Amino acid sequence: MKKNSIAHLRREYRNSGLTEKEAPRNPLALFEKWFREALKARVLDANAMALTTVSAQGRPSARMVLLKGYDGKGFVFYTNYQSRKSRDLSRHPAASLLFFWPQLSRQVRIDGRVRKVADRESDDYFQSRPRGSQLSAWASDQSRLIPNREVLEKRMRELEEKYEGRPVPRPPHWGGYRLLPETLEFWKGRPSRLHDRLVYLRKAGGWKRERLAP
Numbered sequence: 001m002k003k004n005s006i007a008h009l010r011r012e013y014r015n016s017g018l019t020e021k022e023a024p025r026n027p028l029a030l031f032e033k034w035f036r037e038a039l040k041a042r043v044l045d046a047n048a049m050a051l052t053t054v055s056a057q058g059r060p061s062a063r064m065v066l067l068k069g070y071d072g073k074g075f076v077f078y079t080n081y082q083s084r085k086s087r088d089l090s091r092h093p094a095a096s097l098l099f100f101w102p103q104l105s106r107q108v109r110i111d112g113r114v115r116k117v118a119d120r121e122s123d124d125y126f127q128s129r130p131r132g133s134q135l136s137a138w139a140s141d142q143s144r145l146i147p148n149r150e151v152l153e154k155r156m157r158e159l160e161e162k163y164e165g166r167p168v169p170r171p172p173h174w175g176g177y178r179l180l181p182e183t184l185e186f187w188k189g190r191p192s193r194l195h196d197r198l199v200y201l202r203k204a205g206g207w208k209r210e211r212l213a214p
Contacts, residue, residue: 013189
């Protein structure tokens with residue numbers, strides 16, 4: 001790649017925009033519509049989202065996780081409760097989610113408070129996972145230092161033998177979180193970088209919708 005060639009990487013957005021007329025008053029209805037359209041368009045990993053947390057020292061940290069459920073109560077993802085993200089959330093139980101669907105020129109940002117889901121909900125989801133994913137939840141001390149790859153593979157073989165022929169229980173250190181949305185921002189790419197940005201703010205009794213400059 002030539003020097004400074006990154007500065008010239010760009011594309012023009014040609015799809016239709018997002019107007020107040022077509023945007024429902026409830027942002028969760030708009031998210032539902034956009035998410036289903038992303039699935040219909042076969043967007044790769046349409047449920048992938050960047051999760052940003054803040055450490056005890058006030059330092060932000062972002063990583064990709066998978067949305068595993070959403071409804072009027074919030075947006076659910078699962079992880080190791082001893083991971084870095086979980087340690088952050090235990091100190092600062094607030095986070096931001098970001099979806100980006102480039103094929104549709106759409107982005108959704110969701111901010112809110114986070115809390116663990118009920119054990120029963122985590123149990124039900126864990127049992128729906130592929131067996132290999134169940135075993136890896138036991139095998140990996142997520143975010144902890146390990147000497148090499150072989151440690152993981154050895155642990156996995158041990159677990160396969162231990163649970164051969166019987167169900168794998170959910171580890172006590174693994175489960176779900178639900179982000180309760182307080183702000184949702186919907187971004188739609190438009191020509192000449194005059195993008196559309198509609199933001200919804202949770203207020204007593206409902207949502208307030210506003211437009212932001214791009």
